[in-house]
Amino acid sequence: MLEVRKARADEIDAVLDFYAKMIDGMQGTDFDVQWRHDGHPSKDFLREAVADGQMIVGVLEGEGIASAMVVNHEGEPGYEAVPWSVDAPPENVGVLHVVATLPAYHGRGFARQLLQGGMEIARADGLSVLRLDTFPYNVRGRGLYESCGFADKGEWTVYYPALGDIQVIMYELPL
Incomplete structure (x- = not known):
């Protein structure tokens, strides 16, 4: 059973290790998310997310972190151009970043559990909407987001x- 919760401060090394494994496991595959060591996601970004209570992890007892994501209030430049359906102040908007499940756990429903648990945490934190972007070619991710209720905003x-400047598909989920 996957336990979805906010990462604890003492789990920073496990979070850094998780994302290092993701980078190593996904580079050069059909699902390469173009993350790089010492680039994106940066160690500082991940440390800050844990410290600020913005890192959500899916933990398997006895095995460690199987999936993770960051939910903060910061969309990248370009988010402001999207005609969002929910008009909410920035402090009520959650933006998902670096959503991932280790390749060894693909196909077991952990990404869905992570998203659903993250939605519950976001509601409990008083957020009114979740937003994210993904590559147009991320067919698996896009199918997952849409099946969890996220609306494709183009x-x-x-x-x-x-x-640099890249083309992405934007998604939004009212909570």
Whole structure:
């Protein structure tokens, strides 16, 4: 059983290890998310997310972190151009980042459990909407987001420091 919860401060090394494994396991595959060691996600970003209570993890007893994501209030440049359905102040908007499940656990429903648990945590934290972006070619991820209730808001240009201007599909889920 996957336990979905906020990461504890003493789990920073486990979180850093999780994302290092994700980078190693996904580079060069059909699901390469273009993350790089010492690039994106940066160790500082991950440490800050844990410290600020924004890191959500899916933990398997005896095995460690199987899935994880960050939910903060910061959309990348380009988010402001999207005609969002929910008009909410930034403090009530959750933006999902670095959503991931280790390749060894693919196909076991952990990404869905992570998203559903993250929705519950976001509601408990008083958020009124969740938003995210993903690559247009991320067919598996897009299918998951849509099956969990996220609405496809179309293709938009966003700016990521590690990638520059890129085309992504934007998603939104009212809570």
